[in-house]
Amino acid sequence: MDFGIIDCHAHIFPPLAGACGFADVAEHLLHQQRAMHEHGNQPYRRQRDDAIVTERALWSATDSSVAGRRETGFRVGRCGRFEWEADGEAQYVQFLPPYMADMSAPAEVIARQMDYAGIAMAVLQNDHIYGDLAEDFAAASARYPGRFIGLAQLQEAWAFRDDQLARLADQVERLGMAGLYFTYSGLFRNGYAMRPSDPAYDSLWREVARLDLPVFWVHRDRSPIGSYEEELADLARILERHPTVRSVLVHGLPTSRYADTDDRLMLPPVVERLLTEMPVSAELLYPISWGGRFEYPYDRAIGHFRQLVDRFGTARFVWGSDMPNVERYCTYRQTFTYVWNHADFLTDADRRAIFRDNTLALFRR
Numbered sequence: 001m002d003f004g005i006i007d008c009h010a011h012i013f014p015p016l017a018g019a020c021g022f023a024d025v026a027e028h029l030l031h032q033q034r035a036m037h038e039h040g041n042q043p044y045r046r047q048r049d050d051a052i053v054t055e056r057a058l059w060s061a062t063d064s065s066v067a068g069r070r071e072t073g074f075r076v077g078r079c080g081r082f083e084w085e086a087d088g089e090a091q092y093v094q095f096l097p098p099y100m101a102d103m104s105a106p107a108e109v110i111a112r113q114m115d116y117a118g119i120a121m122a123v124l125q126n127d128h129i130y131g132d133l134a135e136d137f138a139a140a141s142a143r144y145p146g147r148f149i150g151l152a153q154l155q156e157a158w159a160f161r162d163d164q165l166a167r168l169a170d171q172v173e174r175l176g177m178a179g180l181y182f183t184y185s186g187l188f189r190n191g192y193a194m195r196p197s198d199p200a201y202d203s204l205w206r207e208v209a210r211l212d213l214p215v216f217w218v219h220r221d222r223s224p225i226g227s228y229e230e231e232l233a234d235l236a237r238i239l240e241r242h243p244t245v246r247s248v249l250v251h252g253l254p255t256s257r258y259a260d261t262d263d264r265l266m267l268p269p270v271v272e273r274l275l276t277e278m279p280v281s282a283e284l285l286y287p288i289s290w291g292g293r294f295e296y297p298y299d300r301a302i303g304h305f306r307q308l309v310d311r312f313g314t315a316r317f318v319w320g321s322d323m324p325n326v327e328r329y330c331t332y333r334q335t336f337t338y339v340w341n342h343a344d345f346l347t348d349a350d351r352r353a354i355f356r357d358n359t360l361a362l363f364r365r
Helices: 025-038 107-117 134-143 162-173 184-190 199-211 228-241 269-277 299-312 334-340 348-362
Strands: 005-010 044-046 081-086 089-094 119-124 148-153 179-183 215-218 247-249 280-284 317-319
Touching: 005 317, 005 348, 025 184, 107 119, 107 134, 134 148, 148 162, 162 199, 179 184, 184 215, 199 228, 228 269, 269 280, 269 299, 280 348, 299 317, 299 334, 317 348, 334 348
Parallel strands: 005 119, 119 148, 148 179, 179 215, 215 247, 247 280, 280 317
Antiparallel strands: 044 089, 081 089
């Protein structure tokens, strides 16, 4: 190849049992417990025999607010696990790869992983599971110039408030963050009392437009807002009022949701609208969601992706890995070779767009 590959979805983080940029450990743990309640790719297991557990013990099924949190002794374990007790049994979820003994991903390790896999640059996404990490991202960028692009993070439930707007400006102007990571799951902090499309949030989206930031959006399948498609419709309402805000659908489109018995994709109107009429891109990131069900090189995913390219073109897609989380399923290099080596319908220009240029175009700062 004659260009450097850019990974639009990677993480660095200190040991997760710490505060990791939050006010204290308890606040960080609150976000982690909520995230593991919502996590579905990896099953809950019983520690004594590793049997799969189907009951969701970490949070009330009927209360998505902070009050729905259950007392289970939830904690950050070791070797990739979050742990708790339920029904008198120790349980866990293997969220990260087992080699992550202290539950950390230092910038040095991720930079060396990038070197080994042949990745020139990575966008550091800032999810609450890992912490509030803009300071860490700035330090990593200073230590490894040209290797990392950091995303800012706010408390989504109150992201329209003056203190949060000031935090955003500080993360961008002082720390050099070049985009915003926004997860709908963060709305649990106020019990989903408002949606991001509500007029109260317009002050945030005006500030995002002023700072010229792309927004990386994380949506759920089911939430108090509704289905995945209803959360996408909420995004569309935001972009109707703030049409210059460039957006990325983190984790890409859940194409298995839209495939018929012949694996033909029947996309809902809201997806069609976002990817044809609005400045929205989607991550090409199948291994993290498919790796637990299908074997590399994920042939079915390639078939789905070809249909997306035929429908929307390559300009709407950016490649990402979700490193190091994804290594519970495959190697870093395999996160792009499944497409690079097996999507023979892509031209050299297509590869350069998906694996580099489309991501760079998001970050005009």
